Amino acid sequence: MSTITFSSAAVLPARPATRLRLTARGRRVVLAVAAVPLAVGIAFAAISGGSAMASGEQTATATFATVTVMPGDTLWSIAEGIAPEADPRDVIGDITRLNLLRGGELQIGQELAIPAQYSE
Incomplete structure (x- = not known):
């Protein structure tokens, strides 16, 4: 029967990883470089966020006539019922575009908004 032996010379110790000092x-330079994108983002948000502020002006609201299915x-x-003279x-x-319908599926009792040009 044969045996295998290992000697300590065959196993090499691992070198410690080099640390960055x-x-x-x-450290100040690395911190400054990391902070630049954050500062740019905050500045952009501050500059562009001013247009989203509420004002005292009245906004137009859209009203639609509805039809119950x-x-x-x-x-x-x-x-054909709402616009007999127009191409159906x-x-x-x-x-379909106004109500975001897919495939023309309708449910009984569903209310459909009618475009303004046909609700007159």
Whole structure:
């Protein structure tokens, strides 16, 4: 039977990692370089944030006429009912965009906002 032996000369000790040593001046420089992006961000927020302040001016509010979806209603029938002289495809497109509808799915009792040009 054979045996394997290890001698201490075959195992090399690991070298300690080199530490970075900074002088007081070097620490100030690193701190200043790290603080520049933060200072720029704060300055940008302070300059651009002034436009978001509330003012005493009145803002215009949008009001829409609404239509409640009844059983059997489709977008086509609603479009023909609110704007019989217009192309129903254009009216459906406007209603779909205004109400953020996907795929034309309607629920009974759902209220649809009608674009201003058709609610007159």
